[in-house]
Amino acid sequence: MSLRLALLAALLLWPAWIGAQSTALPELPPVENWQPIFVEPAPIPVGTSVGVPPVAVAVPTGLTATLIAPRSVAGRVPLTLKVANAGAAAVQLGAGRDNDQNCAVAPLVRVLRVGTREVVYPLAGEPRLCAQDFRSDTAGKGEAVTYTRELELASGDYMIEGWFAGSGNGASLKLSAQPVRVTVR
Template sequence: MSKRTLPALFCALLGLAVAQEIPAAPPADSTGVPIMAEPAPLPPVNVPVTMVLPAALDGVTANLKTANAEAGGLRLTLTLSSTLGKSVELLAPRDNRQECAFAPSVRVLKVGTREVVYPNGSGNAMLCAQDMSTQQLKAGGSVAYSRTLNLPAGEYMIESWFLGSADGMRVKVPAQPVRVAVK
């Protein structure tokens, strides 16, 4: 590099540095400590959507019935009985963790182990149609929901409940668990 090129290169680089907008130093207070601007607001935190927990349906009870069965088909019937003075419209959606059944919802535990036999805990939910089962629970009347489970031989505790909506309100009506032997 020649002696002439060096000052020209220096002047070019200096010109580029000046051309860039270099922010001025922040203002200082009387002691010389820089006064910092207010920090930028933080982005909103993703707050989970609050789930509406199902309420009890006062005046409506559930009763689960089944009989000891042979291996294979175990028929369950959940009956909702009303002591209300008015009719109630019950809506039950299909449940993708319950083999797309409308109702009743069921959990089966192996007796003596608390091992959940149904529904399986794999997290592999089914893709179900988004339709609803609609029934009218008349004042002082009852409505039954039935389904069949295929279980291997063994002794089980079966928990069951209605989960849906009643007159537009999300509700859960549980039944007492039933012990059953499948042969």
């Protein structure tokens, strides 16, 4: 008998062998007049997590975003997003790669064909699986952090909307920039 057949036979006989080895449990008599016990849980204050002390996160103020692109270009469109800090203290900025934005960290963009409402980028239904990289930068008082990327667009006129989406000092943050118009030749 081969090893496979022996294992198959053992597997098929296992429930019968276990049943023969076990002893029957004694029958318990029914309990009369039983009452369920209800325990009232301790109240948890709103806005807190169980076992975690509340942490105050200050949403940064004084941040602005500016999208820069050439007015007319041949070939790929270079984009620059500057996040400037006019606040009184340094701001820690953080952003991850976006699956819908060709794995870019920033600037995140939406491209519309001029004269229509047609969204040229990002295309619906083409998400990618990106590495979970996280970029962290510090914008000191009066300083700016620069993010760059390039887009490949067909010839035509476009309006490009850009923004930074991520965190600022640990708080969720989205900064929109003024749209720019670009002509691709």
